[in-house]
Amino acid sequence: MSANYSKEKLTLVNELIYEIKVKEAMSKKVIFFKENVTFREIQLKLKEKKISGVPILNNVKNIIGIVSIDDVITAFDKGYVDNKITDYMSRDVITIPQNISVVSAIHKLERFGVGRLPVTESSDSKRIVGVITLSDILNRLLVVVQSIAEKVEDKEIKNTQISYDLIKRIVKKRLRFEVKGDDFDNAGRVASITKKYFQNLGISKDIIRRIAIVCYEAEMNICLHSLGGSMIIEVDNNNTVIYAHDKGPGIPDVKLALKPGFTTASEKIRALGFGAGMGLPNIKHYADKLEIKSSLETGTELKAIINLGVKNEIK
Amino acid sequence: MKLSKIIDKCRLEKIVFCTECEVKTGYCGDLMSDVMAHAETNCIWITIQAHKNSIAVALIKDIKSIIFTNNVTLDKEVIKKAKEEKINLLRTNKDSFTVCGEIYCMMEVETAKD
Numbered sequence: 001m002s003a004n005y006s007k008e009k010l011t012l013v014n015e016l017i018y019e020i021k022v023k024e025a026m027s028k029k030v031i032f033f034k035e036n037v038t039f040r041e042i043q044l045k046l047k048e049k050k051i052s053g054v055p056i057l058n059n060v061k062n063i064i065g066i067v068s069i070d071d072v073i074t075a076f077d078k079g080y081v082d083n084k085i086t087d088y089m090s091r092d093v094i095t096i097p098q099n100i101s102v103v104s105a106i107h108k109l110e111r112f113g114v115g116r117l118p119v120t121e122s123s124d125s126k127r128i129v130g131v132i133t134l135s136d137i138l139n140r141l142l143v144v145v146q147s148i149a150e151k152v153e154d155k156e157i158k159n160t161q162i163s164y165d166l167i168k169r170i171v172k173k174r175l176r177f178e179v180k181g182d183d184f185d186n187a188g189r190v191a192s193i194t195k196k197y198f199q200n201l202g203i204s205k206d207i208i209r210r211i212a213i214v215c216y217e218a219e220m221n222i223c224l225h226s227l228g229g230s231m232i233i234e235v236d237n238n239n240t241v242i243y244a245h246d247k248g249p250g251i252p253d254v255k256l257a258l259k260p261g262f263t264t265a266s267e268k269i270r271a272l273g274f275g276a277g278m279g280l281p282n283i284k285h286y287a288d289k290l291e292i293k294s295s296l297e298t299g300t301e302l303k304a305i306i307n308l309g310v311k312n313e314i315k
Numbered sequence: 316m317k318l319s320k321i322i323d324k325c326r327l328e329k330i331v332f333c334t335e336c337e338v339k340t341g342y343c344g345d346l347m348s349d350v351m352a353h354a355e356t357n358c359i360w361i362t363i364q365a366h367k368n369s370i371a372v373a374l375i376k377d378i379k380s381i382i383f384t385n386n387v388t389l390d391k392e393v394i395k396k397a398k399e400e401k402i403n404l405l406r407t408n409k410d411s412f413t414v415c416g417e418i419y420c421m422m423e424v425e426t427a428k429d
Binding site for chain 1: 345346347348349351352356362364366367368369370371372374375376392
């Protein structure tokens with residue numbers, strides 16, 4: 001992970017180690033001791049926590065020294081393991097300020113051959129706010145890389161490979177359907193055909209699902225509530241536009257009709273599982289944009305728009 | 316869980332059985348718009364609505380199997396359409412609540428194994 005590689009090639013990781021600050025990567029939970037302990041006590045703690053060294057802090061959490069596993073081994077070797085650490089600990093401590101990028105931490109860890117660096121509040125402070133190791137840096141890097149990867153993935157999903165030629169064709173040729181009133185047997189036909197048509201374009205499944213639901217509900221509305229009408233499905237730039245027109249009788253109160261659960265369906269229609277008052281609310285929910293114009297003289301015109309999520313506008 | 320296992324354990328009558336499939340989730344509902352809005356793709360759908368529109372909804376939602384409960388009558392047109400569209404139709408004299416319960420328990424056991 002040496003930053004020296006940056007001279008050869010500036011990779012994402014090289015870039016990131018300059019961007020990530022020590023305070024983002026460090027562990028805030030610092031295991032520390034005051035200076036009135038013995039090497040043996042420290043050895044037990046190191047063993048328990050599986051760490052290689054601890055900073056020694058005074059009452060205001062300023063660092064005054066450090067004891068590493070090497071120091072403990074030396075203490076065993078030289079026979080002062082049960083002595084207080086005060087006289088033996090290294091007072092020349094290498095620390096790193098929290099607001100510096102982790103690349104400096106990597107340099108320091110390498111240069112001094114240590115496994116961990118106590119992190120100070122600032123470059124002119126001795127107050128310890130955390131501790132940083134190579135594995136902390138690696139963990140943070142992975143988190144950042146992961147979140148970058150997720151963003152890229154999201155983008156990819158939104159811009160799934162779409163057959164531009166096919167879309168160009170559908171732009172020219174729109175789908176048009178007659179929908180009869182009260183014709184339950186054929187209801188669902190518009191949605192099925194439209195769904196198959198869009199599947200061939202390679203548009204993401206989620207968007208096709210939404211197009212199909214909007215088509216289905218609009219089609220059912222014509223079938224259940226009107227004297228018949230027609231539907232047009234076309235692609236305009238980046239959008240699918242679904243038009244549903246009927247010959248009447250029109251919706252007296254569009255706002256009320258958009259309310260979930262509101263229905264004017266007959267008992268017969270409801271027995272078939274329709275007329276739950278969810279049709280228009282479903283359309284509103286699944287379309288990116290919905291316009292309804294209704295008159296008691298000429299009938300209802302519905303226009304629903306669903307964005308196809310194509311990156312470049314189709315010309 | 317394999318569809319055939321559900322058919323076997325719940326003793327469902329096979330009206331149309333064209334494709335074995337993996338069932339991960341289910342949905343129970345008799346209101347078309349509700350199923351349209353909430354059923355998950357590739358789920359098993361439990362309903363009493365046995366008409367051609369059920370097949371249309373299944374098709375649009377990519378539902379591969381439907382269980383009709385309460386022994387509802389299915390007419391030839393529905394069966395023909397299901398065969399054409401390769402949708403499995405199953406039937407039982409149990410009610411939706413019971414069938415859902417049975418399948419739910421089976422799925423719980425299945426997930427516990429994983």
